[in-house]
Amino acid sequence: MSENVHPKATSVAEFEKAANEKLSEFVRTYYSHPGEGGQTHRDNCRAFKRYRLIPRNLRDVYIRDTSVTVLGSKLDFPVAIAPTAVHKLAHPDAEVATAKGAASMNTSMVLSSWSHCSLEQVAAAAPRGVRWFYLLFYRDRGRMKRLLERAEWAGYTALVLTVDSPIYPFTLRKTPVVFPVQFRLPNVWLDDDVVPGSPGSLEQGSALTKITKNAATWEDVKWVKKNTRLPVVLKGILSGSIPEDARTAVDLGVSGIYVSNHGGREQDGLPATIDVLPDIVRAVGGEAEVYLDGGVRTGTDVLKALALGARCVFIGRPALWGLACNGAEGVQQVLQILKDELSLAMARAGT
Template sequence: MSENVHPKATSVAELEIAAGEKLSAFAREYISHPGEGGQTYRDNCQAFKRYRLLPRNLRDVNIRDTSVTVLGAKLHFPVAIAPTAAHKFAHGDAELATAKGAAAMNTLMVLSSWSHHPLEQVAEAAPRGVHWFYMLFYRDRGRMKRLLERAERAGYAAIVLTVDSPIGPFSLRRKPVVFPEQIRLPNVWLDDVVPGPAGSLEHDWGLTRIVKNGATWEDVTWIKNNTRLPVVLKGILSAGDARIAVDLGVAGIYVSNHGGREQDGVPATIDVLPDIVRAVGGEAEVYLDGGVRTGTDVLKALALGARCVFIGRPALWGLALNGAEGVQQVLQVLKDELSLAMARAGCAKISDIEPSLVVHESYYLYRQLFNHSGKVNNKILKSKY
């Protein structure tokens, strides 16, 4: 690994600080922007701390196996790259470097439609990697069909649909945004004449004409029926929506609140995960992003039913530090931390990570309130966790 990667950084938090010193002011604000009031952004991280581990001791954990299968693909560990836009703001090689970093760690990357490079180039940059493609909902289904076919030909293993953005941010913008770097969107504009540079009002109006706001379950069904690839829905926060998705035959339920950038005031993803896992009932794989910063966070999410977690901002911090090698370093930190957390929890392999390893802090609060008869004010209290 290059000496330009920060050898003294031993945590994602330290890598974030180092990246902040290297990013431009615009990129720093763009990546870290917490949404309206930042409540959900902050709670994503804080919520993990409300779950406590109950380690099992005296187990043989001298050798740990962190590998997992996700939609049939074997990953070396259950941490992958979430779809995020405009990696060029963090590094000149943009998504090409991110894909290489993920592939070097034998994990997967979800390529955003808002990427600077065409989906084919990203797949070619990391031919041994596992790639998923996040596709927008478009008014013209012919456009969606062409993108689905391109993703299949390029070797992508799944289609991801973000369902928690009923109205695109470009629909609400009233002033142009001046980007420090000119970015292209080749997975959005196909053979179209691009109506002005990205960030301009002309560009936003053009997006409004082609992107479909207010997509419905019928759109999901159409996409599922027009691709051979498994479909994953990202942005699920309710058990009801998770159940509808499973009944439609969706392969993956991706619990996400857009990192707090969409609707502020929604729950932290780790808090809604158990309900969604119960609703899915093993009929689809369940994933999570939002607030994952340590290997212990990963362990908690897996114990509560996630098959894999995804990281957004941390991958961009690594990218800003040193391109592909920086992304690799962030992933390596999380992999090492997960392996250590597994050892301390008494888990030698991923399948050893069970719900009994985690308890919500409210359990102890209720225990403290109990009197000897198990009642408070003559009422029996029970934690929902």
């Protein structure tokens, strides 16, 4: 895999093209994985194009401030990296490189439980970076407690709970997945676990089914809240016009509502995230920060999400495309493109 991205890659779309030329068919399919018919995956991107910006003219926009404070951490711009699995499929340095790229741009990264690198390795590689941890729900609360403590000790500043995956996909798997590279899952398996098989095998899938908790409930969220000092963010909230989930989360003291449909990888036929964002912002009423992922490809997309009430947006696949093209520098390049595009869009919108 070449370490040098095509010199003409000056947009996220061009990074996608360059990455797809480098990645194997297996990895391209694994990362894109649109879910069933791919309706939600496609609509996430298309939905942004249905919204229009109304510019204000003759304003002094010579200096623009793209910085934002997210859960108490000041970021240079409101684009952070979403939790995505197995970065080693894109680059040998895996999540360590992604974290370095994010830290170099002074923005946040959410480390997935399904990562090749451990919480501690990522923290050591990018000690000045802003890091959140995506925690799975487990049957054994003791296991969850140990992972919560590891995240706190390693300097992670928030916990993300994904609530839109009531059934983990490995519980449904009938045939093994043979990955093209070897990797481990140090944020799922603890040091004293006996790990059967390899990731993707039916043996490991069966073992994961025994330790993870399908169909987690609000009681599990309450337990996490009571057992950590870190702010808790719920990822996967979509109910806005019927705002039960958003309001219930706020009433429990959740610090962040992360509007997401899993990039269209889980349930197909869900609404695009930008379409439900305004309803959720209204339901939350300023009592928690609201974030969004799904379909963000340009700085104009970022500005539209901010205008509709998001505090920050997250990118998943674009960060992986940068990683595949050029490691940590590629991640930085993708983020820089979005920052520059956002600043220009702000100027042209008169803000």
